[in-house]
Amino acid sequence: xxxxxxxxxxxxxxxxxxxxxxxDGLFETMRVCRGRVRLxxxxxxxxxxxxxxxxxxxxxxxxxxxxxxxxxxxRREAVMKLIVTRGSxxxxxxxxxRERCTRILALHAxxxxxxxxxxxxxxxxxxxxxxxxxxxxxxxxxxxxxxxxEWSDARIWEGLMRDVEENIVCxxxxxxxxxRGSTLMTPLLxxxxxxxxxxxxxxxxxxxxxxxxxxxxxxxxxxxxxxEVFMSNAVVGIRSVAVLERGRQRLRGLxxxxxxxxxERLALL
Amino acid sequence: xxxxxxxxxxxxxxxxxxxxxxxDGLFETMRVCRGRVRLxxxxxxxxxxxxxxxxxxxxxxxxxxxxxxxxxxxRREAVMKLIVTRGSxxxxxxxxxRERCTRILALHAxxxxxxxxxxxxxxxxxxxxxxxxxxxxxxxxxxxxxxxxEWSDARIWEGLMRDVEENIVCxxxxxxxxxRGSTLMTPLLxxxxxxxxxxxxxxxxxxxxxxxxxxxxxxxxxxxxxxEVFMSNAVVGIRSVAVLERGRQRLRGLxxxxxxxxxERLALL
Numbered sequence: 001x002x003x004x005x006x007x008x009x010x011x012x013x014x015x016x017x018x019x020x021x022x023x024d025g026l027f028e029t030m031r032v033c034r035g036r037v038r039l040x041x042x043x044x045x046x047x048x049x050x051x052x053x054x055x056x057x058x059x060x061x062x063x064x065x066x067x068x069x070x071x072x073x074x075r076r077e078a079v080m081k082l083i084v085t086r087g088s089x090x091x092x093x094x095x096x097x098r099e100r101c102t103r104i105l106a107l108h109a110x111x112x113x114x115x116x117x118x119x120x121x122x123x124x125x126x127x128x129x130x131x132x133x134x135x136x137x138x139x140x141x142x143x144x145x146x147x148x149x150e151w152s153d154a155r156i157w158e159g160l161m162r163d164v165e166e167n168i169v170c171x172x173x174x175x176x177x178x179x180r181g182s183t184l185m186t187p188l189l190x191x192x193x194x195x196x197x198x199x200x201x202x203x204x205x206x207x208x209x210x211x212x213x214x215x216x217x218x219x220x221x222x223x224x225x226x227x228e229v230f231m232s233n234a235v236v237g238i239r240s241v242a243v244l245e246r247g248r249q250r251l252r253g254l255x256x257x258x259x260x261x262x263x264e265r266l267a268l269l
Numbered sequence: 270x271x272x273x274x275x276x277x278x279x280x281x282x283x284x285x286x287x288x289x290x291x292x293d294g295l296f297e298t299m300r301v302c303r304g305r306v307r308l309x310x311x312x313x314x315x316x317x318x319x320x321x322x323x324x325x326x327x328x329x330x331x332x333x334x335x336x337x338x339x340x341x342x343x344r345r346e347a348v349m350k351l352i353v354t355r356g357s358x359x360x361x362x363x364x365x366x367r368e369r370c371t372r373i374l375a376l377h378a379x380x381x382x383x384x385x386x387x388x389x390x391x392x393x394x395x396x397x398x399x400x401x402x403x404x405x406x407x408x409x410x411x412x413x414x415x416x417x418x419e420w421s422d423a424r425i426w427e428g429l430m431r432d433v434e435e436n437i438v439c440x441x442x443x444x445x446x447x448x449r450g451s452t453l454m455t456p457l458l459x460x461x462x463x464x465x466x467x468x469x470x471x472x473x474x475x476x477x478x479x480x481x482x483x484x485x486x487x488x489x490x491x492x493x494x495x496x497e498v499f500m501s502n503a504v505v506g507i508r509s510v511a512v513l514e515r516g517r518q519r520l521r522g523l524x525x526x527x528x529x530x531x532x533e534r535l536a537l538l
Contacts, residue, residue, distance in 0.1 A: 001360075003284055012281040013289065015272055015373050020282065020352070022410035023292035054411070055418065079360065083289070091270075091348065091377050093410065093417035093441055104284050108360050128397020128461065129433045132415055140409035141291035141362065142323070146401055148362035149324065164398045164460075172362055191433075192397065 004105045007067055017102055019085025022093065023139040025102075026050040028197075030068075031235045032078040032107075037068055038269055039234060042197040047084060050136045055095070056086045059103055071107055079108040079235055083139065110235075115263060117242030117256060118157035120171070120231065122220065123147040127161045127169050127192045135195035148172045157239065158231055163192055167217045171231050174239070175199035178218060179228040179258050184211040187218050198232040202262060209261050223251060230259040238262045273374045276336055286371055288354025291362065292408040294371075295319040297466075299337075300504045301347040301376075306337055307538055308503060311466040316353060319405045324364070325355045328372055336374065346379040348504050352408065379504075384532060386511030386525060387426035389440070389500065391489065392416040396430045396438050396461050404464035417441045426508065427500055432461055436486045440500050443508070444468035447487060448480070448497035448527050457484040467501040471531060478530050492520060499528040507531045 003011040018024035028043045037043070044061055051058035058064075072080060083106075087099040125147035133140070147161050158171040170176055170193040177199075178185045184206050189195045206213035223229065229241040229251075240259040244251040272280040287293035297312045306312070313330055320327035327333075341349060352375075356368040394416035402409070416430050427440040439445055439462040446468075447454045453475050458464045475482035492498065498510040498520075509528040513520040 001285070005284060011284045013284040015274060015280045015282040015352075016270070016375075017289070018414075020286070020289045020354075020373075020408070021296075022414050023408055024411060024414050054415070081360065083284075085289075091350065091375075093413045095414065095418060104289075106284075106360075125401050126399050128399040128402075130395050130397040130412060131433075132394050133397075133411060138411055139289070139292055140411045142293060142402060142407055142409045143399060144362045145287075145291050145293050145364065146323070149364060164400075 002107045004071070006103055013102070013104065014088045016088045017085050018087060018089050018095070018099065019083060019102060019139055024054070024095075025056070025083060025085030025139045026054070027081060027083040027137055027139060029234055030080040030082070031237075032072045032075050032080050034076060035073045037072045037080060039197050039201060040065065040068065042200055043234070046137070046195070046197055047082070050138070051084065053132070053136060054086070054138075056084065056101055057099070059084065059101055064103070067105065071105060075107060077110040079110055081106045081108065085139070113236055115237070115239065117240040118231070119155055119243045119245065120158045120160060120241050121151060121156050122246040123150050123159040123161050123172070125150060125161065126164050129163050129191045131191050134192050135189045137194045144172045166219055168219060168223070169193040174231040174233040174236070176218070177202060177230050177232065178223060178226045179211070180225060181227065182211055184213045184258065185216055185218060185222070186213070188215040196233055198234050198237065201266075202232055202238070205262065205265060208265070209258060211258060220246060226254065228255040228258055237266050271376045273340070275372055282371070282373065283357045285357045286354050287356060287358050287364070287368065288352060288371060288408055293323070293364075294325070294352060294354030294408045295323070296350060296352040296406055296408060298503055299349040299351070300506075301341045301344050301349050303345060304342045306341045306349060308466050308470060309334065309337065311469055312503070315406070315464070315466055316351070319407070320353065322401070322405060323355070323407075325353065325370055326368070328353065328370055333372070340374060340376055344376060348377040348379055350375045350377065354408070382505055384506070384508065386509040387500070388424055388512045388514065389427045389429060389498075389510050390420060390425050391515040392419050392428040392430050392441070394419060394430065395433050398432050398460045400460050403461050404458045406463045413441045435488055437488060437492070438462040443500040443502040443505070445487070446471060446499050446501065447492060447495045449495060451480055453480040453482045453527065454485055454487060454491070455482070456487050465502055467503050467506065470535070471501055471507070474531060474534060477534070478527060480527060489515060495523065497524040497527055506535050
């Protein structure tokens, strides 16, 4: 892994940074393909929206964009992670409003993965409802850590998380799509969950595939009626789900049509 | 502020630390009085319980206790903050189980405060319900940051936070107590909120004051019927609330009897 802090090579961060102290920051995990950051515009837009919501003074976007493009240019394939924190400050939750944000950029080797259908389980760890943080990819990720710690079976790729009202919200690291006929459903993220940039791309691309995309509340029973289920994230793209499991319950026989079409389109980006 | 990382003087942290990446860690904020850490045993017990819950391999407690005692001995009055993270690791939410925890110790000057009755407001930022994290003082504190950012009026000391079901859970940095006659109520923290060590001390001490302590759900209407309201945290101890406000609503005329008695007992520790 290669690390830059505020555009300087290095891995040492001020321990007073509010990113560590309070998780007071945001991040983007991006896929580098052939030296370019895939969906970079969407990543920067989400970052900017998050900074606005948290009242973090974002780094100037043109300069940040150049920084990311320059780092990506050296790599054919990689995972790029950008963290933006509110920066260092005095003790106490309240920001002074004068903090200068910290950006931490990391380039990682791309993990091995094939676009094969995956197994997905239902997690018991809940995702807390907080409308003020809904949709944002904040540094407060303990719920994802606990949910991802629930299983160690390497054959299971992902776990679905529910809120305390039993609505399925997202995976620990991906978003969920459920197709019935020409209706493509994905959980509404108005109260919790991370609104992935790949989710956004799927929602924007659905109509090209003659799919009607809707954001709605989804429960386990809705999955029982699915014809197709897939997950999305910025690094892996689209992954078809072959088996969905909740304890001893197994949902199988799912189709892969829409995911295959989406992956073909994604490859052209 | 003086900082030690893993018992070595310094403020530079590995940016790959999961404390920064995911808020994957816990902290304790302690009061140093006359060279000693107040309620140190409770702080270490809570830290240990939190590490167990998050499956973080905690630092050996006897050595950690000596570290804190040694740092405190040099100071008459101070605020001591200890962060324990899961440590550095590879990318991905799932801990390998082989991480070595990082401890970050900071000594801050004690802020000025008098034990005067304070004004407290009701925040609009909600606190997410997550039973797996309830009671723990984790590094995921964005909700507290947003709630504390709601007001800048220096005359208001604290804000109360509610869950999405309108239950009042705690302050942004303190716990709530409400007295009616000889019944002392504090919110039940089984679904969210931080269980403060000073809250624990009050619950343990109540019977000495002939108070019957109960943990229960509390709503704004329950505060309307309060005779006395006070807040607690490890640094300031016990603070009486003189005025409680929700928008233009004001609750005044509260008594201070139990808080005064508790403060007298606390001074003997």
